[in-house]
Amino acid sequence: MSSVMDPTKVTYLRPTSVAEAVDALRTSDGARPIAGGTDLMVQVRLGRRRPDTVVDLSAVDGLAELSEERIGAGVTMRRLLASEHAAAAWPALVEAARLLGGRQIQAMATVGGNLCNASPAAESATPLLVHDATARIAGPDCVRAVPLEEFWSGPGQTVLGPGELLIAVTLPATAGRSAYRRIELRRSVDIAVVSAAARLEIVDGAVAQARVAIGAAAPTPRRVVAAEQVLEGVAVGPDLERAINQAAVLAGDACVPIDDTRATARYRTAMIPVLVSRALAACVP
Amino acid sequence: MTDHDATPDLTGPDLSESYALSINGRDREVADAWLGESLLYVLRERLGLPGSKNACEQGECGSCSVMMDGLLVNSCCVLAADAVDADVRTVEGLAPDGTLTDVQQAFLDAGAVQCGFCIPGLIVSVHDLLDRAPQPDELEVREAISGNLCRCTGYGRILQAVQDVAAARTAADAQEDRP
Numbered sequence A: 001m002s003s004v005m006d007p008t009k010v011t012y013l014r015p016t017s018v019a020e021a022v023d024a025l026r027t028s029d030g031a032r033p034i035a036g037g038t039d040l041m042v043q044v045r046l047g048r049r050r051p052d053t054v055v056d057l058s059a060v061d062g063l064a065e066l067s068e069e070r071i072g073a074g075v076t077m078r079r080l081l082a083s084e085h086a087a088a089a090w091p092a093l094v095e096a097a098r099l100l101g102g103r104q105i106q107a108m109a110t111v112g113g114n115l116c117n118a119s120p121a122a123e124s125a126t127p128l129l130v131h132d133a134t135a136r137i138a139g140p141d142c143v144r145a146v147p148l149e150e151f152w153s154g155p156g157q158t159v160l161g162p163g164e165l166l167i168a169v170t171l172p173a174t175a176g177r178s179a180y181r182r183i184e185l186r187r188s189v190d191i192a193v194v195s196a197a198a199r200l201e202i203v204d205g206a207v208a209q210a211r212v213a214i215g216a217a218a219p220t221p222r223r224v225v226a227a228e229q230v231l232e233g234v235a236v237g238p239d240l241e242r243a244i245n246q247a248a249v250l251a252g253d254a255c256v257p258i259d260d261t262r263a264t265a266r267y268r269t270a271m272i273p274v275l276v277s278r279a280l281a282a283c284v285p
Numbered sequence B: 001m002t003d004h005d006a007t008p009d010l011t012g013p014d015l016s017e018s019y020a021l022s023i024n025g026r027d028r029e030v031a032d033a034w035l036g037e038s039l040l041y042v043l044r045e046r047l048g049l050p051g052s053k054n055a056c057e058q059g060e061c062g063s064c065s066v067m068m069d070g071l072l073v074n075s076c077c078v079l080a081a082d083a084v085d086a087d088v089r090t091v092e093g094l095a096p097d098g099t100l101t102d103v104q105q106a107f108l109d110a111g112a113v114q115c116g117f118c119i120p121g122l123i124v125s126v127h128d129l130l131d132r133a134p135q136p137d138e139l140e141v142r143e144a145i146s147g148n149l150c151r152c153t154g155y156g157r158i159l160q161a162v163q164d165v166a167a168a169r170t171a172a173d174a175q176e177d178r179p
């Protein structure tokens, strides 16, 4: 057995503040933050990433804060699962946290790591999209805010520049129910084949606001605005059932998936409407 | 720069020095080591605690499961640095040397052990489960051990062993409560 990382080749830094972390990231072009390590340790071991400096975020002050409208990048899935506020305010996110890995992984896996790893299948991505999350980013020059739907630029890619760090996501107080559905090959040690999150805010018997997002169906997790539009304004009842079917079809149209070991593109495209209608149905009181 | 103490203001003490980990209630010195190593590597290769197994080193199989500050984790994905200041409990710390816990005994009695490679991790996970939920239903047990892969048994006897322990503990508690 060899150590995952080689100390003669990798520098280990453990900053205690955001400013120090940003400085630490700038010490080398090959620097990489590490949070829970459940993605990075595996990627290093498989040779997919070779950081020359790892910047451990676990001691950074304030990164693991969880409040009513803010989820620190260092908040773990287990913290979300234990939070009454999260369960009440962001049910889709908590459902996704429950599906991410087994208990061992949930104890370490962070929201920031999940978003920054930028898998098209990232579990927390679509729930945060339907809750209108904003990414808070700290860098060498400033702190900036990016709507989460603009946070990813491709598979494994984010808009984070050199020395930039995701600090938190902030969420406006959103009303209504949200839900998350996915298809997986194996329940706890596999990522989603496809996934969908939805949120419906219903006021006076009609949909006041709708959100639909799909995962593992395109190069990045994405919102499907066309599907949202056919839902908004529709009265609960048969009209909404029809609109949900329409939204599901539109979500299928928004898919640009790939073939991989888990499923074919065709299967993914066929399953997205199923998941979207299930997620939407779960949002109707 | 590849020197790992190149920026001492960020790292504090020289990281190639010794550091201490609290393992099974004892402080253990780790000498001439590097904090970027995985906790599993430190346990097995530096501290001579081979109970936690290295099967996949990818977070998939749970055979390296340990408790860290009361949370079940895969030690192959944890940096040794994150375990400094934490209370780490490994399978070796569950029972005094030469004795077995009720969970270990139940696994043997139920015939839940074949090649045995997954068993230390499962034992740690099951202790964690029964501490949280003394009378788990089958779904809870399956959820609790879903991060532990066993390639031999098909899990049936493992599930049986867990129920046997839960029943035995409940019976023992009832006995104690009797006036």
Ligand SMILES: Cc1cc2nc3c(=O)[nH]c(=O)nc-3n(C[C@H](O)[C@H](O)[C@H](O)COP(=O)(O)OP(=O)(O)OC[C@H]3O[C@@H](n4cnc5c(N)ncnc54)[C@H](O)[C@@H]3O)c2cc1C
Binding pocket: A032, A033, A034, A035, A036, A037, A038, A039, A040, A041, A042, A057, A073, A074, A099, A100, A101, A102, A105, A108, A109, A110, A111, A112, A113, A114, A115, A116, A117, A119, A121, A122, A123, A124, A160, A164, A165, A166, A167, A188, A189, A190, A191, A192, B058, B059, B060, B061
């Ligand atoms: C067995 C197993 C099962 C899994 N199952 C799932 C699953 O079902 N669904 C799923 O979505 N994922 C799954 N994962 C992947 C992983 O656990 C999650 O993506 C997790 O949330 C990553 O968080 P982390 O804190 O461990 O990230 P790390 O591994 O620490 O980091 C991940 C990446 O993000 C970067 N990073 C981390 N934090 C920041 C930050 N604040 N700012 C900038 N960059 C940052 C790192 O440099 C790295 O590139 C699984 C992993 C394993 C091993």
Ligand code: FES
Binding pocket: B053, B054, B055, B056, B057, B058, B059, B060, B061, B062, B063, B064, B065, B074, B075, B076, B077
């Ligand atoms: S060796 Fe750690 S999970 Fe398999």
Ligand code: FES
Binding pocket: B112, B113, B114, B115, B116, B117, B118, B119, B149, B150, B151, B152, B153
């Ligand atoms: S007994 Fe062989 S892997 Fe479980």
